[in-house]
Amino acid sequence: MESYKDEDFAAQAKSILERYPREQRFALAMMQDFQRKYDYLSQEAIRQIAAYLQIPSGKIYSLATFYKAFSLEKKGKYIIKVCDGTACHVRSSMQILEEIEKLLGIMPGGTTADGRFSLETVKCLGTCALAPVMVINDEYYGSLTAGKVREILKKYGDGGGADEE
Amino acid sequence: MKIRINGIDCEAQPGEFILDVARRNNIYIPTLCHHDAFAGEARCRLCIVEVVERGRSRVVTSCVYPVAGEIEVATDTEKIRSLRKTLLMLLLARTPQNETIKKLAREYGVTEVARFESDPQEECILCNLCVRACEQLGAGAIYAVNRGVTKKVATLFEEPAEECIGCAACAAICPTGAIKVLEKEGKRIIWNREFEMVPCSNCGRPFATAEQLAFYRARLKVAPDRYGGDRLCENCRQKRAAELASLMSPARLR
Numbered sequence: 001m002e003s004y005k006d007e008d009f010a011a012q013a014k015s016i017l018e019r020y021p022r023e024q025r026f027a028l029a030m031m032q033d034f035q036r037k038y039d040y041l042s043q044e045a046i047r048q049i050a051a052y053l054q055i056p057s058g059k060i061y062s063l064a065t066f067y068k069a070f071s072l073e074k075k076g077k078y079i080i081k082v083c084d085g086t087a088c089h090v091r092s093s094m095q096i097l098e099e100i101e102k103l104l105g106i107m108p109g110g111t112t113a114d115g116r117f118s119l120e121t122v123k124c125l126g127t128c129a130l131a132p133v134m135v136i137n138d139e140y141y142g143s144l145t146a147g148k149v150r151e152i153l154k155k156y157g158d159g160g161g162a163d164e165e
Numbered sequence: 166m167k168i169r170i171n172g173i174d175c176e177a178q179p180g181e182f183i184l185d186v187a188r189r190n191n192i193y194i195p196t197l198c199h200h201d202a203f204a205g206e207a208r209c210r211l212c213i214v215e216v217v218e219r220g221r222s223r224v225v226t227s228c229v230y231p232v233a234g235e236i237e238v239a240t241d242t243e244k245i246r247s248l249r250k251t252l253l254m255l256l257l258a259r260t261p262q263n264e265t266i267k268k269l270a271r272e273y274g275v276t277e278v279a280r281f282e283s284d285p286q287e288e289c290i291l292c293n294l295c296v297r298a299c300e301q302l303g304a305g306a307i308y309a310v311n312r313g314v315t316k317k318v319a320t321l322f323e324e325p326a327e328e329c330i331g332c333a334a335c336a337a338i339c340p341t342g343a344i345k346v347l348e349k350e351g352k353r354i355i356w357n358r359e360f361e362m363v364p365c366s367n368c369g370r371p372f373a374t375a376e377q378l379a380f381y382r383a384r385l386k387v388a389p390d391r392y393g394g395d396r397l398c399e400n401c402r403q404k405r406a407a408e409l410a411s412l413m414s415p416a417r418l419r
Contacts, residue, residue, distance in 0.1 A: 043322055056305030056328055058321045065310040 085124030198292035
């Protein structure tokens with residue numbers, strides 16, 4: 001994941017924007033590209049997209065706040081998605097979520113102060129057999145219990161995460 | 166073609182919306198999200214009416230329902246009144262303290278809001294008129310943000326609006342008066358931003374923001390020396406125009 005750097009951002013933005021014609025219908029595709037590359041949409045990214053399309057920035061902001069696929073804040077290094085689909089819900093996914101909230105001191109949508117974890121809920125990960133399940137970045141953890149959650153988070157905590165580079 | 170609204174024969178063009186035909190014939194249909202300057206969006210849905218076509222009756226939103234054939238329309242049947250009552254109950258649940266909504270709700274006999282929790286501060290019904298006015302007349306400074314129960318009209322990043330020109334068109338068009346404008350001591354405060362107002366060259370009343378005048382001049386390509394370079398408020402502009410017209414009138418020249 002790359003981070004937004006002020007000095008050369010205009011040039012980086014240009015390389016994404018110029019893949020598309022200056023037409024409003026490509027706004028979402030551009031936003032997705034920024035989201036993919038930087039993990040979130042910065043205010044400057046929103047302004048650059050709007051300027052390229054020659055529309056008010058508010059219009060892009062409106063789209064960005066509508067879709068859950070976009071984040072407006074820098075996310076943590078590890079994004080924890082706790083499934084709260086029907087299957088997980090009936091297998092007490094809310095207890096799993098509460099345990100994580102307690103351990104990290106953040107609510108869904110939040111990011112820890114050290115920038116290590118972000119917490120989200122999702123409405124089904126499509127792996128109901130593993131319920132209750134969560135995914136941290138691309139790693140799935142199934143049949144969770146509060147105890148398991150503590151162990152897993154420890155792995156990602158200080159002293160190096162599971163996929164620390 | 167002819168359509169009948171509440172038993173009155175009305176002339177209508179194919180494709181014309183029922184609401185427009187009704188209004189032209191002085192038949193009242195309540196609306197909140199409709200404004201003559203814009204096409205209907207069927208957001209508030211208060212303009213629902215019953216349409217009988219080929220012997221079948223159904224409920225349609227008159228602001229977006231185009232007349233295609235000879236239809237029979239009823240705007241105030243028992244069924245419609247009961248549906249509007251539900252709509253107004255829901256609107257009142259959203260904006261419990263808003264005078265416009267309270268008045269309409271009373272007219273339709275809504276006495277209490279059941280089941281819903283309300284925010285007593287909320288006055289916006291999300292009709293979108295302000296967003297459209299801002300986009301059409303000016304800056305595109307406000308848009309709907311978020312969705313579902315958190316949806317609202319807001320400025321870019323919900324900060325004091327940098328694009329805003331302070332024209333207050335959003336507040337003027339708002340059917341419920343949800344958008345607050347504060348004017349005092351030659352200043353206008355709207356969307357958390359303070360604007361200096363320009364006094365009228367004739368009567369001295371502060372009447373518009375500098376940003377607003379500059380924006381319109383550029384957009385309308387008005388020469389800065391119109392009215393001898395004076396910046397006139399609406400009243401004085403009308404007076405000045407009338408004076409100019411009377412100077413040129415044939416009666417005077419005779």
